[in-house]
Amino acid sequence: MNKVTAIAPANIAFIKYWGRSNHELFLPANSSISMNLSNCLTTTTVELHSLLKQDEVEIGQEGRDYKKLLPNTEKNKLVFAQIERIRKMAGSTTHVKIKTQNSFPADSGIASSASGFAALTSALLNAYDLSDKFEDKVELSRQTRLSGAVSAARSCLDGFVELIVNGQNQDAYAIQIAPANHWKLVDLVAVVDHRSKKTSSSQGHLLAETSPYFMTRLEEMRSRIDEVRQSILDQKLSTLGLLIELETISMHTVMMTSRPPIYYWQSGTIEIINKIQLWRENGLEAYFTIDAGANVHIICEEPRAAEVEKNLTQLTCVKQVIKNLPGQGVRLSQKHLS
Ligand code: PMV
Numbered sequence: 001m002n003k004v005t006a007i008a009p010a011n012i013a014f015i016k017y018w019g020r021s022n023h024e025l026f027l028p029a030n031s032s033i034s035m036n037l038s039n040c041l042t043t044t045t046v047e048l049h050s051l052l053k054q055d056e057v058e059i060g061q062e063g064r065d066y067k068k069l070l071p072n073t074e075k076n077k078l079v080f081a082q083i084e085r086i087r088k089m090a091g092s093t094t095h096v097k098i099k100t101q102n103s104f105p106a107d108s109g110i111a112s113s114a115s116g117f118a119a120l121t122s123a124l125l126n127a128y129d130l131s132d133k134f135e136d137k138v139e140l141s142r143q144t145r146l147s148g149a150v151s152a153a154r155s156c157l158d159g160f161v162e163l164i165v166n167g168q169n170q171d172a173y174a175i176q177i178a179p180a181n182h183w184k185l186v187d188l189v190a191v192v193d194h195r196s197k198k199t200s201s202s203q204g205h206l207l208a209e210t211s212p213y214f215m216t217r218l219e220e221m222r223s224r225i226d227e228v229r230q231s232i233l234d235q236k237l238s239t240l241g242l243l244i245e246l247e248t249i250s251m252h253t254v255m256m257t258s259r260p261p262i263y264y265w266q267s268g269t270i271e272i273i274n275k276i277q278l279w280r281e282n283g284l285e286a287y288f289t290i291d292a293g294a295n296v297h298i299i300c301e302e303p304r305a306a307e308v309e310k311n312l313t314q315l316t317c318v319k320q321v322i323k324n325l326p327g328q329g330v331r332l333s334q335k336h337l338s
Contacts, residue, residue: 005045005333006331007333009330010036010042010112012299013291022170032151033229035185036158039327040103046097049096049097057069074202074203078117117144121143121147138173140156145163145173151163157329158176160177160180161177183326185326186300187297187299192295199292214258217253224243228240272317
């Protein structure tokens with residue numbers, strides 16, 4: 001196949017990956033669990049061009065012009081390295097033209113790298129005639145992880161997904177915990193800042209082990225991961241909610257105590273955390289989780305979503321709210337970007 005388009009969801013991590021046990025193989029220090037987001041998507045079209053001398057990548061956001069992607073940041077370099085890796089695996093020398101578009105603000109704690117690298121890897125594997133590695137979703141998750149954007153591996157399967165680390169075999173791959181229709185859990189993303197974050201997660205993973213709390217976090221993780229998985233299977237929000245809040249604080253403690261420290265939160269982030277606690281005291285059940293950015297993901301069940309969304313939009317620090325249900329994993333599309 002010469003021209004291929006893939007669509008992949010971002011995901012929100014309930015158990016977060018922060019830090020690696022092996023930086024060359026991109027092996028996470030701990031397993032992680034996430035939910036794919038139905039409304040935060042990346043679409044990527046890959047076209048093989050036999051006359052091209054080098055790969056060309058253009059990136060856009062819905063309603064805006066495309067910009068050329070240059071290999072001038074750590075994350076951008078991973079894009080070109082993943083193209084090269086898959087081309088080599090296919091035994092090809094043909095270069096590609098790539099167009100990619102997000103339906104949401106990139107690099108702002110909405111895991112654009114997860115949707116971006118899952119879509120990129122899927123489109124590349126199909127364009128270079130390696131579709132067997134796309135069809136086998138566990139293998140696809142492994143191929144996606146090897147891009148270096150590890151959390152993207154979880155965007156390859158539908159619904160609620162676990163990225164399992166098998167340290168003995170130096171391997172990590174994703175499996176499904178439950179399909180998207182298992183539970184009408186809502187993620188309302190409260191965007192407090194649209195700008196790109198200053199410290200990328202790639203830089204952060206290198207610093208994690210400099211925090212004195214990193215090992216404590218990994219210890220706590222042993223039981224927390226089982227409890228989170230079980231609360232998803234049991235659809236028990238009161239348990240899941242408190243665990244994801246604890247997990248968020250644990251990861252951000254490591255971030256803020258690494259050397260040098262990384263502060264992703266802004267005043268709006270704290271304001272939303274305080275409000276959620278207040279709403280809960282008044283009977284509105286909602287919980288927060290925050291990835292590597294200032295924006296807050298508010299998790300609640302569908303019947304509560306309209307009220308939570310209304311409350312959020314009344315806060316001046318909230319610029320936009322994006323409502324998501326559990327989403328499908330990566331898939332191919334016939335609608336190419338042009
Ligand atoms: O996969 P990366 O390098 O974009 O790192 C993801 C880091 C977090 O979003 C903070 C946690 C996670 O597991 O998604």
